[in-house]
Amino acid sequence: MDNSTDTKVELLRLYLENLPDSIPHVDCGGMSKYNFSFFLVDDEDIEDKGHVGAINRQLEIRLGHRHNGPIQFIEQGPDLNELANLFKLWLTDLASDPEVPILHKWLDDLIMAAENAYNSTNTKVRRYRQLEVRS
Numbered sequence: 001m002d003n004s005t006d007t008k009v010e011l012l013r014l015y016l017e018n019l020p021d022s023i024p025h026v027d028c029g030g031m032s033k034y035n036f037s038f039f040l041v042d043d044e045d046i047e048d049k050g051h052v053g054a055i056n057r058q059l060e061i062r063l064g065h066r067h068n069g070p071i072q073f074i075e076q077g078p079d080l081n082e083l084a085n086l087f088k089l090w091l092t093d094l095a096s097d098p099e100v101p102i103l104h105k106w107l108d109d110l111i112m113a114a115e116n117a118y119n120s121t122n123t124k125v126r127r128y129r130q131l132e133v134r135s
Contacts, residue, residue, distance in 0.1 A: 009088050012083065012084050015114035016114060020118060020121040022121050023075060024075050026077040032077065032079035033074060034080050037079050050099060051094055052100060056106070059106055083110065090103055
């Protein structure tokens with residue numbers, strides 16, 4: 001994974017771990033609607049759509065379709081925070097997959113969704129200036 005992408009993943013991690021208090025918090029073992037701690041893709045989806053397509057499908061199921069407008073987080077906590085680890089894994093392991101730009105788009109959209117959550121509540125992120133995404 002290149003430095004720019006790694007920086008974006010770490011920015012997503014920072015954002016998700018510090019989402020505004022107005023978004024309900026679900027603790028470990030709670031009934032998370034996202035459940036990224038137990039992220040699996042269906043073997044049939046992998047066969048039909050490939051690895052990236054199967055991941056994309058699960059992200060759409062858990063987070064919603066991006067064509068319906070920006071993603072809005074309905075909860076926060078460890079299960080959502082796990083997304084940063086998953087993106088680091090996917091963008092490393094699937095770097096040569098021709099469909100990987102789909103995952104880069106998801107990463108950008110999730111960063112934008114978090115920024116929208118902060119902006120809508122006039123909340124500033126702690127340590128925001130320590131991470132700077134370079135395009």
